[in-house]
Amino acid sequence: MAISLAYLGPQGTNTETAALAYARILADTTDEKIILHPCSSIAQTIQSVATKEANLAVAPVENSTEGSVTITLDTLWQLEQLKIQQELVLPIPHVFLSRGTSLQGIDTVYSHPQALAQCQRWLTHSLPKVKLIPTNSTTEALSLINQDPTSAAIASPRAAKLYDLPVLATNINDYPDNCTRFWVVGLNPNTVGNKITLGFSVPANVPGALVKPLQIFASKEINLSRIESRPTRRSLGEYLFFIDLEVENNHLTEEALTELATHTEILRVFGQYSVTPLSNSILSEL
Template structure:
């Protein structure tokens, strides 16, 4: 078996770095795999949903900028996807450019998350440049040879892969910068092996109506079962202004008695409930 792992590409993105770690982890379990880059996070997940890929490694949350909304929205829209594992990757941003110094830079390209994670540094050292978002940190690198006044924010690994000059390293605003990725498969496929006793469960739901107490009741269910919420996030339903979906990460296993009891009661207070799965977390050491 040779599994295809979808990720945001081209090679050199942080998603590819996390996917490469997972690929090697699989190989240590005796499972062969290869990486398949896609232009967007949504396309990476759609590749799994349509069986073009077996797995996807997608970012879900950054410690500085919070949730990656494209991942959350796409996961809600697609059916039959499950979280197999979470990976935590340390992030250190690098300014890459052919410009001889910072004074020559007029435009900086990068993924919106990377630009946001470096906004303090950019405001201090490049306050007058144009900031232009791209689909990925690596895609931004393709523009550098077109104009010497351009720069891109990406990883130092990407600079090495493409043999590009580095102007500044560690430019993210906070040194403790990390991104959590989810490894996603279809529901009926289980490629996560030798990891037992999952510690987290992720789910999302909509409420029947926007009325007082609509969210309190679901939250009380978990409080009464002594289940800790490690994350809660709202996203618009895209049906009507003021209607929201609620994404939650819970510190309990899906098949535990308290979780089964909580989910049974939760269905009485939700319109649509989607369980994305139970999983463990692996930290990536660079």
Template sequence: MFADPRIAYLGPTGTNSETVAHRFGERWERPQWLPTSTIAQVLHSVAQGEADYGVVPVENSLEGSVTTTLDLLWRLPDLYIQQGLILPIAHVLISHCSEMNQIQRVYSHPQALGQCQYWLEEHLPHVPWLPTRSTSEALQYVQREPAAAAIASPRAAELAHLPVLAVDLAADNLTRFWVIGTNPHRQGSHTTLAFSVPENAPGALVRALAHFAQAGINLSRIESRPTRRSLGEYFFSVDLEGAQCQPRIAQALAALAQETSCLRNYGSYTIAPVEMPAALAE
């Protein structure tokens, strides 16, 4: 492992992923930053050894899970969660238009558009939403289209020297990020795993989850995702409170392995809040 690691994240400059990546990278003197065009590229860069760590969003308080992250972790081998980080998300509307009625298109990442849907439906009900690969990428359209607007962070607007037309587009907005690496951890406050059951039969999922209930282990998140192999075939992604080094959790995981056809243990980790900085150096 490099003394100063390579850290991949969804770019370009000004994204919330970059903010979290810089916060995680503060522990090293000179980390190498690797902005990518998609969340998938972040995870592939770690899996292929091109990055030591990847910072990816996994869950938003308004829009729910980031399914790309969950699905790729299931598919890519030997990736583990190193840390969880929670970032307050501030979305602003960025445009050269001086009035709302001048806006003809709104660009942003699909997650940001979903998080701001109620504001958009109230203030721009007839304006189409156009997806981009990141919130910062949406600013490119504002720079070349006079009637365009973008949803991005205040920092992205400042870095691009673009005017902000409206603020606070989505209240109580938090996103949880995972730092992904190749080193499995056994200690922390949470453990994440994913599994599939041998057959789609009554009680199969209940039998698998019963081991956690019997051990008094709280599940803070559980959801199903398609395996992409057959219609109706799913895997289950689960967060539980506690570390796998604890005997009761270790025993529950061993029992779970007997009930599943495939079990992926992404490791144990801690979760910490990230304060939104006023600005970050480029």
């Protein structure tokens, strides 16, 4: 038997780095072989678990600079059978790659939209007139610049080594502590950890519709570390709400979720899980 672990490919993406690190964590708990399964989009990565093409998937959910990766939230809501197994926190450094010899000769920059946004201030300052073209992943961009010295890409230092591309600039992300949260999702529910993610819709768009659910957590002194709204796509002005809550008392948390069900239209608990920061020492071994 083997465990198939899906991630946004191709080789060299930040998601692959997170997947490789998680594969090492898995290797300490199982004797089964772990096979990485690259996918061409974040949605396909998550869907591959629902269709049983993969056992687990690693998908980005939030960046410290640019906020939520909304396609992950939307896809998880649509595929209610999926559960969060664990959260990984990965430092995200960006470098500027090109076959050109200087920044002055660059007129086009390719990368994933998140990477472009995370380096927006550097791009505006260093290359104010450059054309920015989004790609499905940071490493997909690398194939587009290999034969064109007037183009460049933003990717990880690891990708630069893997694809043997010259680095024209390092540490170009706008904030030095740039990091991304990744969720590991699977079909089996997890009930251990100090964090729960849930999503819900409210019965009607009326005053107090959101306050009542939030008051439940406040009354039980349960801390909410994150709240995010997404459109229901049924009509303008209707929203779904995603919440991360910290678990300190399982009994109080269970009471809160039971009470929450009486104030929501649809309630989905995506999983209880632990958070694992990925240290630079682990990443340097990948």
